[in-house]
Amino acid sequence: MDPIRDYLQFGAAKGRWPRPDFDPDRYASERPILAFLGLDPFVHSIVSGSKSQTGPRAHDPLPSDTDAVLMARAQVREPLLDGSEPDGWFNGGWYGGRALAEDERFAPRLVTPADQLASDMRFQAATKELTQRYGIRPPAQTIEILRKAAPVELIRSAFAKTEPRQDVRCSQAVPRYAIVTVRAGSAEHFRSCAASVKALMDIDYEAVGVRRITWIVLGGAAGFNSKSALDLVPADMSAFVVELESALSRGAGGGLKEALLKAGAEWHFSLEEADEIEVHATAALDFYSAHFPKCRSILASPVDIAGDGEVLRRNRNASPSLLFESGLAPGQFVAVRCDFPLNREGEADDREIDYEVLLRVALDEPILVIPEYLHRHRWLPASDCKAAAASPSLSTARALRGFLNLFAQQLTGQSDDRGAPLAGPLTAGLCIIRTQGSRLHLLAETVASVLDQTVNTRPCVVVHGGDDVEAQVRAWLASQQLDALVIGAPNRERRRGYPLNVGLDYVRANASSYDFAFFLDDDDIIYPLYAERLAALLSMTGCDVGVALANSRVPWKPPQPGHQQLPVSALVAGNFIPIHCYAMRTAFLTVNPLRFQEDIDYLEDWDFLVSLLDAGARFFLLPEVLCEYRIIGDGNQAEKRNQDHFEQCERMVLEKGLLTARRLGMKRFVRDLAAFDFEERAALSPAEIERLVEVRAIFESQMTENRR
Numbered sequence: 001m002d003p004i005r006d007y008l009q010f011g012a013a014k015g016r017w018p019r020p021d022f023d024p025d026r027y028a029s030e031r032p033i034l035a036f037l038g039l040d041p042f043v044h045s046i047v048s049g050s051k052s053q054t055g056p057r058a059h060d061p062l063p064s065d066t067d068a069v070l071m072a073r074a075q076v077r078e079p080l081l082d083g084s085e086p087d088g089w090f091n092g093g094w095y096g097g098r099a100l101a102e103d104e105r106f107a108p109r110l111v112t113p114a115d116q117l118a119s120d121m122r123f124q125a126a127t128k129e130l131t132q133r134y135g136i137r138p139p140a141q142t143i144e145i146l147r148k149a150a151p152v153e154l155i156r157s158a159f160a161k162t163e164p165r166q167d168v169r170c171s172q173a174v175p176r177y178a179i180v181t182v183r184a185g186s187a188e189h190f191r192s193c194a195a196s197v198k199a200l201m202d203i204d205y206e207a208v209g210v211r212r213i214t215w216i217v218l219g220g221a222a223g224f225n226s227k228s229a230l231d232l233v234p235a236d237m238s239a240f241v242v243e244l245e246s247a248l249s250r251g252a253g254g255g256l257k258e259a260l261l262k263a264g265a266e267w268h269f270s271l272e273e274a275d276e277i278e279v280h281a282t283a284a285l286d287f288y289s290a291h292f293p294k295c296r297s298i299l300a301s302p303v304d305i306a307g308d309g310e311v312l313r314r315n316r317n318a319s320p321s322l323l324f325e326s327g328l329a330p331g332q333f334v335a336v337r338c339d340f341p342l343n344r345e346g347e348a349d350d351r352e353i354d355y356e357v358l359l360r361v362a363l364d365e366p367i368l369v370i371p372e373y374l375h376r377h378r379w380l381p382a383s384d385c386k387a388a389a390a391s392p393s394l395s396t397a398r399a400l401r402g403f404l405n406l407f408a409q410q411l412t413g414q415s416d417d418r419g420a421p422l423a424g425p426l427t428a429g430l431c432i433i434r435t436q437g438s439r440l441h442l443l444a445e446t447v448a449s450v451l452d453q454t455v456n457t458r459p460c461v462v463v464h465g466g467d468d469v470e471a472q473v474r475a476w477l478a479s480q481q482l483d484a485l486v487i488g489a490p491n492r493e494r495r496r497g498y499p500l501n502v503g504l505d506y507v508r509a510n511a512s513s514y515d516f517a518f519f520l521d522d523d524d525i526i527y528p529l530y531a532e533r534l535a536a537l538l539s540m541t542g543c544d545v546g547v548a549l550a551n552s553r554v555p556w557k558p559p560q561p562g563h564q565q566l567p568v569s570a571l572v573a574g575n576f577i578p579i580h581c582y583a584m585r586t587a588f589l590t591v592n593p594l595r596f597q598e599d600i601d602y603l604e605d606w607d608f609l610v611s612l613l614d615a616g617a618r619f620f621l622l623p624e625v626l627c628e629y630r631i632i633g634d635g636n637q638a639e640k641r642n643q644d645h646f647e648q649c650e651r652m653v654l655e656k657g658l659l660t661a662r663r664l665g666m667k668r669f670v671r672d673l674a675a676f677d678f679e680e681r682a683a684l685s686p687a688e689i690e691r692l693v694e695v696r697a698i699f700e701s702q703m704t705e706n707r708r
Contacts, residue, residue: 044108085314086110087280088371090119091301094319095292096366097160106287107372126313130304133312134379140393142678146400147325149567149673149692151666151700155407159321159362168365170293171266171337176212177282178265178338180256181273183219187232189274189378192309194233196276196376201237203279213282214263216242216256260338269335274378275302281374285335288370295368296340297361300333302377312379320367324403327396328355331377356399360406397679404674411667412703426515426535429457429583432503433484434496435522437469440476442523442630447482449525457531458514459484460506464499466490497596497604504589504596511590518583519605523630526580530626534583543620544588545612550581551628559628564681566688567672568619569664570695572657575606580627582609588617601642602649610653614660619672623680662702669699 024041088107093100102109111119130136138144179197183190201213215237217229229243242259260268267285271277288298301315318326328334341361358367431450435443443461450459461477461484463470470488477484487506489499500519507517516535520526530548537546547568551559563576570576592615596604613619661669673692678684684692 044110085119085122087373090116090123090316091314091371091373092317092319092369093371094317094321094369095295096162096368097319097321099319100371104291105371106284123313123316126304130312130379134381140397140679141683142397143327143393143400145678145684145689145692146397146404146673148689149696150324150400150404151670151696152325153700154411154666155324156321158407158410159323162362162364162366164292164294165365168294168296168339171289171295173290174208174210174212175266175286175289176214176264177285178214178216178260178263178268179277180216180268180270181218182270183217183229184273186273187227190229190232193271193273193276194237196278197271198234198237199279200277200281201240204282207283211240214240214242214259214265216244216259216263216268218244218256265338267335267337269333271375272331272377274380275331276305276376276378278374278376280372284370284372284374288368292368294365296337296365297358297367298335299328299358299367299369300335300372300374301329302331302333302375303373304331305376305378307378307380309376309378311376314373317369317371320362320369323359323362323367324400328358330379331375333374334358354399355396356402359399359403363407363410401674404670408667408670408674411670412665424539426539426585427456428514428516429453429455429531429535430507430510430514430517430586431457431459431520431526432500432507432517433459433461433520433522434464434499434503435461435473436464437473439522440473443473444477444480444482445525446520446522447477447484448480449527450520451482451484452528453526453531454528455531455535460503461486462489462499462503463487464489465492494598495601495604497598497600497608500596500604500608501598504594507586508590508593511586514586516583516585517589518580520580521629523632524580524627526627527625531583533622533624533626537620537622538583538585541620542618544585544617545582545619547577547582547619547621548624548626549622550578551625552631553628554631561625561682562629564684564688565621565623565676566692567669567676567695568613568621569661569669569672569699570691571606571609571613572661572698573654573691573695575603575609577609578629579605580629584612584617592617597652600645600649600652602646603653607649607653607656610656610660614656614663616664621676623677658698658702661699662705664699666699666703669696 022042022045027041027045086107088105089109089111093105095104139147181190181193197213197215201211204213205211215233230238230241233241242263244255244259267289284300285298289295299317299320301317303311304313304315305311315329341357341364361367433443433446433450437443447459447461450457459482461473463473463486465488467488467490470486470490474486477486487502489502491498503517503519507514516531516538518534534546534548537543547565549565550562552562553559563578563581566576594608594611594615596608598604600607
């Protein structure tokens with residue numbers, strides 16, 4: 001019989017060496033995961049074609065089609081056929097932007113493409129079942145929109161190109177570990193967690209000969225737990241358990257930093273009370289910290305289990321370059337070195353290891369994602385999962401926003417270096433009302449609404465018509481006892497932007513009398529707190545343009561919600577701010593001689609907003625309804641009387657939007673996207689989502705143009 005076949009069939013069980021040039025003990029010591037997986041070293045050697053990394057006994061691998069290789073492969077396929085799936089074989093691993101090589105993986109892979117496909121199908125089926133069983137809901141709107149609209153290609157590239165920091169020291173040869181668990185109140189789950197930690201401690205001590213793992217247990221909600229953690233753990237491990245007071249009552253960790261220092265821990269990771277750690281966790285972390293000595297953060301997927309311990313799914317990893325888009329899985333394993341920069345100043349502290357921290361650090365150094373499963377994450381009943389869903393959604397949205405603001409700093413584009421405007425309240429406003437004198441009853445309502453403001457606001461009616469029309473307007477307002485300034489815009493050949501420019505000229509000529517200004521048409525009205533709220537917005541935020549919401553009204557029908565707000569940079573692709581919805585700081589108008597287009601009958605209001613954006617105006621959006629407009633004129637109708645001219649105007653403003661996007665740069669878009677609160681408005685329609693994706697594409701295309 002072939003001696004290799006004889007070894008595979010009989011010799012391995014008898015402890016014989018397979019052949020003179022192979023030392024199974026040495027080979028196994030170089031690959032400690034083999035013991036955890038129950039794989040014979042020589043079987044693994046044959047199937048993987050691996051050589052011993054040290055010593056004179058290295059051998060040449062056998063041809064892949066020999067009988068011995070086929071027999072060995074059949075042996076290692078047995079765990080695949082019974083569904084247990086050896087640790088990490090079907091999972092991906094990455095260090096920053098590159099995939100791990102086979103010799104960089106703790107658990108070597110011995111699978112065929114057919115095996116991988118079968119595992120992928122099991123994963124998809126398990127994910128579907130898990131979603132149905134536990135009522136997993138899709139991400140909140142803000143999370144979904146930020147991930148769809150953000151410049152994900154740029155973010156991926158930034159994550160992928162990071163290199164290990166040269167100023168970071170190498171990890172210790174035999175590092176110490178701290179496990180951090182927050183008590184939540186379930187004694188049964190805590191005992192199960194404690195049993196897994198004890199098993200890890202015992203196996204680790206047997207392997208390295210020293211007690212190097214400390215379990216730090218935080219009390220959870222004050223007074224919630226009747227028993228001490230030490231009462232619930234095996235007596236022979238209590239010497240290695242540190243119990244701290246409530247994390248909630250003492251802030252972010254309380255004495256956690258001190259406990260980590262006292263334990264001498266180099267690495268620490270969180271373990272939820274209901275979860276279980278695997279016995280090979282520290283062996284895997286040892287392996288990777290040795291192979292990647294400057295790595296300070298390691299992520300691993302969880303094995304998802306039910307309340308009774310049933311394995312539901314082996315979750316899958318995503319590359320660190322996809323961290324913004326994919327987020328962290330429920331129960332994600334995250335281990336960090338104790339010198340890992342958890343706070344925004346780049347210092348290690350006792351903060352929780354969260355998604356925002358990882359996003360921030362991924363811009364500065366590579367994150368290691370390993371294929372092995374180091375713990376089991378227990379899923380709670382669906383009611384508990386739904387109740388807890390709101391908080392993670394809020395924290396994830398906050399993390400994405402914070403990251404985008406940080407990422408914007410790395411992008412090229414216009415910077416706001418003007419400094420904050422002078423502090424102080426804005427107490428006097430001017431309202432520029434455009435009219436042709438043909439709707440006097442509506443004009444009277446408009447002027448009355450301005451005079452009804454709680455902040456001193458002067459109505460300035462600009463009459464687009466001859467002297468006779470101006471006189472008629474004056475007489476009508478006087479007959480209605482409405483005190484308004486009336487000025488003429490007599491040139492009837494000039495178009496809709498002309499009377500608004502006359503009003504702007506008056507504002508600039510009298511800038512010392514007015515702190516802010518805004519526009520109305522003669523079919524608009526503002527609610528009594530309009531001027532007060534927008535003046536306060538300009539004052540408190542330091543913005544140049546304060547924007548509110550409006551209702552719309554078809555005559556003789558109840559008002560309906562009008563346009564919904566979007567991130568301000570979306571103005572480059574379309575208008576969503578009616579002309580009566582914003583107030584401008586007068587000081588900004590005097591410094592920037594912006595004008596309305598006077599040669600177009602449509603979209604002059606959108607064109608002016610793009611001009612404000614291009615001039616670097618700081619917008620602030622207030623999600624309050626403060627005004628109302630009537631749907632009467634041709635501008636508010638879907639079908640225009642002069643459709644060709646409308647389309648010409650639209651092309652002109654879109655071209656202006658492209659130039660504005662090029663000047664502002666991606667930095668402005670990302671900052672506006674991060675600043676916008678999507679939860680303060682109705683759910684975005686598919687068309688609005690597509691609009692934001694289109695806006696991102698515009699800014700991306702203009703980045704390319706700027707590079708040429």
